[in-house]
Every structure is written in C-alpha cells, then in structure tokens.
Amino acid sequence: MENLIFPPDFLWGVSTSAFQIEGAPREDGRGPSIWDDFGTERAGEATDHYHRYREDVALLAELGVGAYRMSFAWPRIQPEGSGKPNQAGLAFYDRLLDEVCAAGIAPVGTVYHWDTPLALEDAGGWLIRDTAQRFAEYAAILGERFADRVKMWIPLNEPMVTTVYGYAVAEYAPGRTLLLDAIPTAHHQHLAHGLAVQALRAAGAESVGTANHHSPVWPASGSEADQAAADWLDALLNGLFADPVLTGRYPDELTPYLPATAADDLPVIAQPLDFYGVNYYEPQCAAAPGEGNPLPFELRPIEGFPRTSNDSPIVPDALRELLIRFAQRYDLPPVYITENGCSFDGVHDPERIDFLTRHLAALRAAMDAGVDVRGYFVWSLLDNFEWSKGYAPRFGLVHVDYGTQLRTPKDSFAWYRKLVSR
Numbered sequence: 001m002e003n004l005i006f007p008p009d010f011l012w013g014v015s016t017s018a019f020q021i022e023g024a025p026r027e028d029g030r031g032p033s034i035w036d037d038f039g040t041e042r043a044g045e046a047t048d049h050y051h052r053y054r055e056d057v058a059l060l061a062e063l064g065v066g067a068y069r070m071s072f073a074w075p076r077i078q079p080e081g082s083g084k085p086n087q088a089g090l091a092f093y094d095r096l097l098d099e100v101c102a103a104g105i106a107p108v109g110t111v112y113h114w115d116t117p118l119a120l121e122d123a124g125g126w127l128i129r130d131t132a133q134r135f136a137e138y139a140a141i142l143g144e145r146f147a148d149r150v151k152m153w154i155p156l157n158e159p160m161v162t163t164v165y166g167y168a169v170a171e172y173a174p175g176r177t178l179l180l181d182a183i184p185t186a187h188h189q190h191l192a193h194g195l196a197v198q199a200l201r202a203a204g205a206e207s208v209g210t211a212n213h214h215s216p217v218w219p220a221s222g223s224e225a226d227q228a229a230a231d232w233l234d235a236l237l238n239g240l241f242a243d244p245v246l247t248g249r250y251p252d253e254l255t256p257y258l259p260a261t262a263a264d265d266l267p268v269i270a271q272p273l274d275f276y277g278v279n280y281y282e283p284q285c286a287a288a289p290g291e292g293n294p295l296p297f298e299l300r301p302i303e304g305f306p307r308t309s310n311d312s313p314i315v316p317d318a319l320r321e322l323l324i325r326f327a328q329r330y331d332l333p334p335v336y337i338t339e340n341g342c343s344f345d346g347v348h349d350p351e352r353i354d355f356l357t358r359h360l361a362a363l364r365a366a367m368d369a370g371v372d373v374r375g376y377f378v379w380s381l382l383d384n385f386e387w388s389k390g391y392a393p394r395f396g397l398v399h400v401d402y403g404t405q406l407r408t409p410k411d412s413f414a415w416y417r418k419l420v421s422r
C-alpha cells in the first residue's frame with residue numbers, strides 16, 4: 001500500500017446498484033422490471049437494502065469513502081415506465097440520500113442500471129426510439145427531486161452490456177438473441193443519454209458523465225485476420241459506446257447496423273460531459289471467425305493470468321493500457337473509474353486486497369503517463385445479486401449472509417478504509 005500515492009483530492013468511493021441490493025420488489029408501489037422474473041435465480045429480497053439502508057450507510061461512513069455511487073430503480077419511481085412519479089418511491093431515495101449526505105458522503109446517482117420497467121420492454125424497450133423519450137422524462141423527475149443532494153450524475157450504466165448481453169446474446173434480461181440486429185439499442189440508449197444530460201442540467205445537475213464498460217481487445221495471434229477481428233470487436237465493445245458521446249461520430253464499421261436517421265441525433269448525444277466514467281474488469285481476446293460464423297470475430301479465452309472465483313482473468317496492466325489508449329484517442333474529460341472489483345469467497349480475502357492493490361498501481365501508472373484520473377470506485381460495497389450468475393459470485397467489501405442479512409466487513413474493507421483515510 002505504501003506505493004499507492006494518490007492526490008489529496010482524489011475521490012475514493014464504492015458502487016452498488018438498486019436491483020442488486022434493494023429487494024422489496026413489490027413494496028410501496030414498485031412495478032415489475034425486466035429482471036424480476038428473468039433467469040434461473042431470482043434477486044428476490046437481495047440484501048434487503050430497502051429496509052437496511054441506514055445500516056449500510058453506517059458501513060459507508062465507517063469505510064471513510066468520500067463518495068457513494070448508487071442507482072435509482074426506474075420501476076420504483078415510474079412503475080409503468082411513464083407518467084406521474086410514485087411518491088413512495090421518491091420518498092425512499094429522499095431517506096437514503098439524506099442519510100448519505102448526513103454522513104458527509106457525496107452521492108453519485110446512476111439514473112439507470114438495467115432494471116427497465118416491464119411495460120416499457122413490452123412496448124419495445126431499447127429497440128424503439130420512444131424509450132429514449134420516456135427515459136428523459138424519468139431523468140427529469142430525478143433531477144428535479146434530487147439535484148440538491150446528488151452532485152455527480154450518470155444517466156446509463158454500461159449501455160454496452162445492455163446491448164450485447166441483453167439484446168444480442170440473451171445472457172441478460174430482456175434475453176433477446178438479435179446478434180448484430182441489437183445495435184440499434186445502442187443508438188437509442190445514446191439518444192436517451194443525450195436527452196437525460198439536457199434534462200439533468202436543466203434541473204440544476206452540477207456534473208454529468210458516464211459509466212461505460214471498457215476492455216482492451218487483444219488479437220489471438222499476430223495474423224492480419226485476427227487483428228482485423230480484434231479491431232472489429234474493439235469497435236463493437238468500445239468504439240460504439242465511446243465515439244458517439246466523445247466525438248459525435250460512430251465507428252465506420254458499425255454504421256450499416258444503425259437506424260438510418262442515427263446521424264441526426266449525434267448533436268444531442270455528443271454533449272460535453274464533466275467526466276468520463278470507466279468500468280473496468282478484464283481484457284477481451286478475438287480471433288478471425290470460423291466457418292459459418294455470422295459474426296466478424298470469435299471470442300477466445302484469456303489465458304496465462306490468475307483468475308477470480310468468477311473465472312475472470314486478472315490483468316491489472318490492461319487497465320493502464322486502456323486508459324492511455326483512450327487519452328491518446330479522445331479529448332477526454334476528467335476520468336473516474338466508476339467500477340473495478342472482483343469476486344472471491346470468504347471474509348478473509350487477501351486475493352481481493354491483491355487485486356485492488358495491483359489495479360490501483362496500474363491506475364497510478366496511467367496517471368503518471370498523463371491520464372487525468374480524479375477518482376476510483378470499488379465494485380461493490382456489499383456482496384449482492386450478480387445478475388444471471390445469481391448470488392454465487394461475491395464482489396463485496398462487506399460479506400452478506402443472505403439467510404440472516406448479517407453484514408460482516410471483510411479484510412479488504414479494513415484495507416480500503418486505511419487506504420482512503422491517508
């Protein structure tokens with residue numbers, strides 16, 4: 001830890017999301033979301049944060065972080081995804097945000113972290129343009145109510161994951177297998193982002209940015225064909241989500257898959273941002289597609305690196321590589337690592353401390369190379385519902401016994417507290 005030297009005003013935080021921790025799916029007028037009945041394992045009561053938020057905010061205060069990234073549950077605010085807000089839903093976030101602010105912690109508000117109201121999905125979800133308008137109305141409701149307490153806003157968490165995992169390969173809700181025909185959902189999310197930026201600024205939001213999932217893409221070999229495949233996957237996973245908001249353009253190779261009028265929306269999409277949030281977990285590897293593969297790439301496993309209990313390769317240096325490449329490629333606003341973390345079991349978690357130490361060292365190296373990074377958020381405060389993987393992966397600095405909802409800070413909690421208090 002001695003070598004992990006960061007500026008005195010560096011922002012240390014932790015991140016969570018509403019659907020993964022709140023529970024209380026049927027309480028106080030919350031409507032159904034696309035995740036409520038999706039997959040083999042249900043979130044159900046999750047960590048019951050809806051009732052135990054005071055205890056969790058006390059953990060945040062004990063941890064000593066300066067910021068807490070949370071998300072608002074759209075179906076709790078607008079049960080049908082449109083129309084008048086549900087006052088009981090707004091009141092929950094009043095209670096939560098007042099508690100966070102009273103603890104001297106800055107709330108960072110994510111407007112959407114994948115829990116689309118079911119009624120909107122039944123109407124077409126991110127496949128239709130109208131959902132962007134609905135989203136802007138929802139963001140305006142949040143801005144008007146909470147911009148006095150939430151200083152940093154993130155309209156959408158990881159639109160890439162929604163498009164690829166939710167609409168292209170059906171790993172996540174809503175579970176569509178549209179492959180490249182899922183790409184219009186990226187455009188409609190970008191439009192939603194742009195309209196929400198306008199709505200939040202109009203409501204007095206001080207700072208608005210992103211939380212985009214980014215991974216360096218490595219070719220499986222030095223062959224031209226593998227390099228071309230890696231470039232294509234890089235355009236899909238990174239370019240399609242960074243270029244429009246940062247440059248006002250789409251990657252050339254993706255334009256054939258976009259709605260015909262997509263270019264008309266780029267001025268709204270590419271509004272200046274106060275920060276660029278990056279969620280980093282691991283690199284990807286691509287090879288030229290085999291016979292009969294409709295995609296211009298195929299994924300290859302990343303080997304030769306230690307792995308998490310969730311079988312993800314641990315490659316800290318890829319974070320440094322990614323940030324330096326982004327700083328060379330884009331006129332980046334200040335950067336925040338809005339998520340980084342790993343799954344390991346147990347309360348005694350030296351592997352997680354090692355993971356965080358090595359990723360923070362890589363982050364420091366990127367800063368030494370000139371990348372303007374202003375803060376870092378660990379995923380996650382609590383063990384929680386890891387989407388289609390359910391409750392098996394444990395990403396928390398705090399262990400949760402899902403039978404009793406007992407919270408137990410892990411060794412990594414004490415380690416992070418020491419780091420952020422320096």
Ligand SMILES: O=C(O)[C@H](O)[C@@H](O)[C@H](O)[C@H](O)CO
Pocket residue numbers: 017020157158161213279339379385386387395
């Ligand atoms: O990045 C994501 O996928 C999401 O933002 C989180 O909700 C995940 O739970 C976390 O990343 C661990 O996979």
